[in-house]
Amino acid sequence: MTAAILPVATGRATAAAFWRKLRRYPLLGLASVLVSAAASGSAVMVPILLGRLVDLVADRGSTGDLLGIAAWTLAAGLSAAVLTGTARWLVAEWGVRACADLREEVLDHALRMDAARLEAAGSGDVASRVTDDVEQVTDATQLAADVFGAMVTVAITFAGFATLDWRIALAFLVVFPVYAVSLRRFLPQAEARYAAERRAVAVRTQSLLSTFHGARTVHAYGMEDRQGARVEQASRGAVVARLKAVRGFLWFANVMNYAEAIGLTAVLLAGFLLVRADASTVGEVTAAALLFHRLFGPLGMLLVTFNDVQSAGAALARLVGVADLEPPARRGGDRPTTRPATSVVATAVRHHYLDGPTVLHDVSVEIPAGQSLAVVGESGAGKTTLAAILGGVFPATGGEVLLGGRSVKDLAPDELRRVVGVVTQEVHVFAGTLADDLRLAVPDATDQDLHAALKLAGADEWVAALPDGLATRVGDGEHPLTASQAQQLALARIALVDPPVVILDEASAEAGSAGARQLDQASAALLADRTAIVVAHRLTQAQTCDRIAVMAHGRIVELGTPADLIAAGGAYATLWAAWSR
């Protein structure tokens, strides 16, 4: 189950983390609490004034007094209106600000997450967290105002009871044991159910994402029924999980409603006895009953939103789970102006993914500054893993990698990327303008820099021919780029960064052989004067490197110059013969 690989925070950690986010806005928080209290205070005034009205009528008061009470009721209503609106705004803004901070932190941490974890989890789970779960929590902050207001109203109404006959207030306390018992029984089950619901939603998101991404393949096979059925299953799973959570909630809601009945009965009964004993007035009992009735609104609100709040809590736990991953290392110093010569040395590098088998066995190799090494071999031999480790994309589970004499582990992420650039096997065109796409690598690059980098990557001609040049929108749903154009962009980004060490992982693979030749030239231009590691299936490209390492089953089985290896008649010679056939 992929969803289990990324952590989900515990309830306590979630609350603490969200509280930390809320605390960043102390003024907003203070204002929210005060205005909410004032709003609820004004709202509570209304039933108390209505109780007075009843007493006034019972005592045969004057019309003038009646008008006075009416005026006060109107004033209380007006101030309640203004304050309630303001409170809602303040609380919701407080919530969405904290939420925005949290979602940014989540994405930040997701982007910097330990690569092994990310590889194992896949991007689907993270994507579902920054989309579905963020949405769930953001929506809930709108409710937060209502919930918060309701809670303050409940608290103030309790206080309102104190202004009435204390014996009636005491009778009202019988509801608390009922609340306590049912919450104790309900909460643990609810937590598990809502967590299960969020997991089901994550599975649904993965299924939807892969379907939308692979729409072309679905079209090609005309397999919409089959793929539709897959999505249906995942979506159905989320529906069933949600209904399970709702069913549990309804039991709880039932108990809560009876608690209201018990409370109301207790208040009326106490009032009945007190009035009969001449210890209280009908007006007081009326006020108490109305005050209690007034609680139904906020209590009902708390009840109705409980479902969404629980669900949002489960979503929040998933967000905090990512946000609480070890904090990313901080930034390094400034960009060096010159490109220092940098060697790459790997000593006894071993690696395995999470619980997987060992994919690299004690690989040692040294690439002197300015030289190039091609890595060839069957797919699955560990070439991509070795390239990623040498490029510091993720740390090896054993052994050491030195870049220019410094251990990869000691380099801050920023510093590392200025030393070594990696063009991955996967190509992605980021949504936005072409210039935006390139500036992801170097945000402050000038248009000239961009043009120079594109020229080096051999992309200047087709970019000039685009409808809006650098300002053309590319990526998902925009101006389509071919695989080799996308690959040229990838090379151009590295050219912009201009690191002394470059690692190309099958940089011409996805282009198809028609474009490969062009890309070979672009790669050659990029690699000139740099220390280079080139993972290649295209042996033509490997032949141009200073040395070639042949990998099989996680080991380097041959290492030497192209000419020596061909002459030796080993694994490389076999590959070369197949290639040239």
Place this chain on the structure above:
Amino acid sequence: MAEAEPTRRLIGEMFRRQRRGVALTAGFWSLHQVCEALVPVAIGLVIDQAVGTGSTWAMVWSVLGVFALFTALTMGWRTGLWFLSKAELEEAHLLRLQVVRRVVTGRGISTDRQTGELLSIATSDTQNAAELLEIGSRVVSASLGLVVSTVVLLRIDRSLGIGLVVGIPILVLALNALGPVVERHTSAQQESLGQAAGTASDLLTGLRPLRGFGGVDEAARRYRTASRTSLRANVGAIKAGSAFVSVSTFTTGLLIAVVSALSGWFALRGRITIGELITIVGLAAFLTDPVLNLAHCVFQLATSRASAARVAEVLAAPERAASGDAQAQAGAVVLDQVHTPGLDGLTLTVEPGELVGVVTTEIAAADAVTDLLAGARVPEQGTVTLAGTPLAEIDIADLRRAMLVEPHAVDLFGETLREALRTDDGQVDDAAMTGAMTAAAMTDLGQELDHALLDHGANLSGGQRQRVAVARALLADRPVTVFRDPTTAVDAVTEHAIADGLRRQRVGRSTVLVTTSAPLLDRCDRVVFVDGGRVAATGGHRTLLDLPAYADVVLR
């Protein structure tokens, strides 16, 4: 607020589909509302008949009455909510599947929505749209609550009741007038939230490359920008919503003040009893609930309608190309004098059973040939036919069974290798699967059909994914199969093995290989060399090698 026709139709369909659930919800919630309205009446009665008189029997009856009332009340609410949840979840599920179907069926739809935005439409918008069902039920039950309260008031005092009958609709209409303001803000908020989510999923999809060139900081900064834009829209919507809440709270406050002052005056003059006064005052307090409820519906309606509009937009998006209705016949695939960017009058015939290689000097030409055969592009001039029928005129489902164009970018589906290889529900034995896997040189995957695939094959290497795709296409065994550069991520030895496997597996079937890979071309019956957008030469791979232009493209 004028709605586009597709949105209105969609909403109509939603209610038609879920009419039973909505009717049941509205019914049970109406029961609940009536009971809620009766609670203040009951309080008034108890105070009048029991507390005021001190009669024990009256108090016993009161307690029993209160519990009976609450039993009906809670049952009504719970049952209503249960039916509503079922209807809402079911409807969101149906809409979601419709969206997915719409995107994956036939040749797909023309939309400029990013994958991330489509995701947000298929998840949050379908859910928001389904909440229209709740709004429907709430409007019915809240209105009934209002009617009951008004009737009770009318029975106590005619003039007060009439005042409410006239006053409340005016209040609700006034609140309704604020709807469009709220809707504008909410719509902007939903839109920007969707865009932020789109940015996030775009960056995460490209995370591996992003880390390679060190773009993480900038990516985080960009998401922050999108998130801040979304936050601003969010705060705007909150302010509009809060203003709305203020106004609606004030109207209900006004209602209570006026009703209680009037009824107090009536009671002073002895026109009504104290018990009746309490009932009226309690009812006035209760009335705020349905009025606020209706106001909230106005508010929620804005969000839901904006979402429904987005769902409707996808469902009503034009198809990229319509399906024809002709039957697909077995026969030759012919490109006749086609002109399109990249091609300049290309003519190409693939006879049944032939294995044909297509080599182009330019990528654009290769793209054009692939797109034309896939039906993703219509030629400006000339025709593309299967057994004499233009592809565009053939029923799309039929065409897909006759002809497969395997996309170069590999997308795998399913949680196991077996699932990833299957593309239809027909019977496939393990032997056939093993055969296809062997032909695609998938030996290193251990042939374990139930080997788990994480996140659509993310745990496979590029070369492994490519070979799974080849095996999948071979297993689908279409009369015509087109491959575009199927072996770019595999090593030279494996490439030879795949070339042999392809040849073996496709005997008696038509196969087109758009590639410049020499091992693949060497196994073709015939290779067509396209230069300058038209055929420059045709013949065997080894014969064509004598042409310098050809050798220059395929030799590496």
